[in-house]
Amino acid sequence: MVRITNGMIITEERLLTGHDLYICDGRIACIIPSDESFNCNVHGYALCPEQKDFQTIDAGGKWIMPGLIDVHSDFIEQMLAPRPGVLIDPLLSLRFAEQTLISYGITTIYHSLAIFESGLLARPARTVENVWKMIEAIHTYTSRPTLIRHKVHLRLEIDHVDVIPKLLQTMDQGQIDLLSFMDHTPGQGQYRNLEAYVKLVQSYGRASREAIEHHLQTQHTKERLSLKSLSELARYATQKNIPLASHDDDTLDKIALSHSFGAVISEFPMTLDVAQKARELGLYTLFGAPNALVGRSHNGNLSVREAACHRLVDILCSDYYPPALLTALFVLHAHCGLPLNEVVKWATLNPARALSLHETLGSIAPGKWADLIIVEQSTTGPIVTHAFVGGALIHVQSYKQH
Template sequence: MIRRLPPLRLTGATVLRDDALRAGDLSLAEGRIVAGVRGGNAVDVDLSGYLLLPGIVDMHGDGFERHIAPRPKAPFPIDMALHSVDRELAAHGITTAWLAQGWSWEGGLRGPDFAEKLAAALEAYRPNAMTDMRMQIRCETHMPETRDRMIAAVRRFGIDYVVFNNHIPEAIQMVREAPQNLAHWAEREGGSIEDFIARIRAAQDRAGDVPRHLNALAAAFDEIGVQYGSHDDPDGETRDLFHAIGARICEFPTRTSAASVAKTYGDAVVMGAPNVVRGGSQVGNVAATTLISRELCDVLVSDYHYPALPVAASMLAQGGTLTLARAWAMISTNPARIMKLADRGTLDPGKRADIVVMNAETRVIEATLARGELAYIAGEAAARFMSVLSPSRLAAE
C-alpha cells in the first residue's frame, strides 16, 4: 500500500474543472480534493506544464485475462495477475476499473467456476490494491440452469455490474463456416473441439427458457441494486428487448441502429477505446468515431487494451472531433455518473483525489493519484514530487 501523502497543493498546472481546462491549483488532503489547504504541513508541488485530469473510470476491460493466462495453456496464479493488473491500470491513469469476467457455457477461464475464483481472489486482494478494481459479469444468456448460482455470487461478492451477451449465433456460424477458428476458441478455454461443439448445442437447446431467465435475473438485480446492460447488440430490435427488461446500458452495439434506439430511450452507449485508436472495429462493426460524431456514444472503455483509454481521448481532441474536456468526460465523468459513483469523475472539492497528471506537450501520463496516494509516477513529474516529498517528511506522515 502506498503511504498516504501529506496535504498537497498542486500548483501551476492546467486543471480540468467545470467542463473546461483552466490554469489553476488543485489541493488535496486525507484522500479527498479540498478547496484549499492551510498550515505548515501542506506541501506545494510545481506541476507547471502538466494537465490535471480526473482519474479514469473504466466500465469494461478484459485485458486482465492476459495477466492470468498470457498463453492458453500457461495460466498464472490469480493474485499474481491482480497485482500486475493493478499496476498497469495505474500506469494508464485508470483509478476505477471493472474486470469483465465471463459467465459462459464456454467454460475454462470464462466459465462460472473461474468467475467465482476470480471474485474471491479480488475480494482478498482489494484491501492492498492501489486502484479500485471491481468485477463485471458478462452473462451468457443461454445459461438458465445457473441462475440461482449467479445471483448468489452477485450477493456474496458485491458484484455491481452485469451485462448480457449471446455468443451462440456467432458460435453456430463458426461451426458451419470456419471450424478452424472454433478450434482456437476451444483451445483458449481449455477443451477439445468436440466438447466445445457439444456445449454450444446444449446451450442452444435451452433457448426456450431464456426469456423467463433474463426477466428473473433482471428482477433480482433490481432488488440487489446491480447496474445491468447488454453487450454486442446487433440491431435496434435486440436493444428494444433488453431495454424492456430494464437493461439500461448498451455495450458495444455492432450497428448504428442499435445505438440509435438506445439513445432514443436515454440508455447509455458504451464503445471501445481501441476502436478509436485503431480507426475502426477489428471485426468490421460500426466505428466508435462514427457514433461519437453523431452523439450516439456516452462512454469509452478499455475493452481489450488498457493503454487505449487516455490515447483515445487525446486523439479525439487532437483530431477536432471533441474538445479534450468532452473527450475526457467519456472516460471519467460519464462512466462515474452512469455507475452511480458520486464520489469520483470530476476534480470538485469533496471528491476522491483520483488524479491523472499528464504532460501537456507529449500527452503522456507521468503520475496517477488514487485516493490521494501515489499509485504511479515517472519522468519529470516523479522528479518534481520527490524533490518536495523527502523520505523524512513521508516517514513523519
C-alpha cells in the first residue's frame, strides 16, 4: 500500500489540502484527513487488505493530480521517422515514446496515426503501409508490461478510398480506439487560407512555387469518400463502440454534418462560432496545447487562449508536442483566471468521459485506477516529480540543487 501525504490534491470538485491519498492493488483506496488513522474497514477500497505498513511518499506541498489523457498526439511519428530516410523499429519507437511521455505526466496516450500520404506535406510515418505496421506494433506491445496506457487514434484522410476494407478488418479486430475523418484539401478546413498553405509548404522546403500551384490544381479532382460512404463507416464504428471525431471544422454546416455521423469530439474548431455550435450539439471541443503556449495557431486559426477565456475548451491535447500539455493547463489557468481543478479536467476527466474511460480513469476518486502525477510548480513551469500508472511508481525526477 502507498500513502501520499503533504500534497494539494486536485479532485473533480475542489482542491484538498491536509489530506492523505492511499493506493492499494493499483487503485485509489481513499482520501482522508491526514490526522486520521487509516482503518481499512471504514475507509478502504474493497480489495484493500488489512495492514499497517505503508510506503509513504511526501509530496512536499506539490500538486497531486490525475495522470494526463492525451487523445491526439502524433509524437510517435517523430519516434518512428526521426529524419528523412530513417525508420526506427515500431516496437522500439513505442518504448522510446513512452519513456518520454511519462516524464511529461501523460499516463494514457492515443497515438494519432494518420493515413495521409498524398500531397506536399506527406510524411514517411503516414504511408498506408507504415500506419498498419504501427497499429499491429501497438497491439503487440500492449500485450506485455508497459509504462503507460497505449491506445490507437486512427486519422483517415478521406481521399484514401482504397483502405476501407483493411480499416473495417482492423476495427473488427478491436485494434482501433478512436477514429477521425480528415480533409486537408487546400482551400478549406485547416488550410482554408491558400496563401498561408503555400508559405507553410515553402517553409518546409518541400517544393517550388510552381510545383505547389500545380498541386493545388490537381487536389480538387481526386476521388474522395462520398458522404454516404462516410456515414456508413461512421455507423460501423459506432456498432463496434469506437468513438468518432471530426477534424478542423470550419463551418457550422460541417459541424452539423459531423454531429449527424455520431461524432463525440470536434477536433480543432476553426472559429468561436463553430466551437459554440459543437458545444450546443453535445460534442466535446478539442484544442492543441502548443497553440496555447505560443498564444496563437501556427496556421492563423482560432487561438486556444481566446477559446479558453470564452469557456469553449473541453479537451486539451498535446497535438505534436507532448511537453506542452501539462504546461498549457497552468498557462490557461493563469491567463483566463479559471479554477485549476476545472482546467485540469481538460486533459483528464473530460477526455475520459468523451471516450468512455471515466468509470476507471480521469479523476482522483476511490475505486479508480491510481494513474497519478505529482507536480511541482517551478519558476519555469510545472515539473512532474512522480508518476504512477495503475498504482505503480513509474517515474521519479528531481532537479539538481546548485
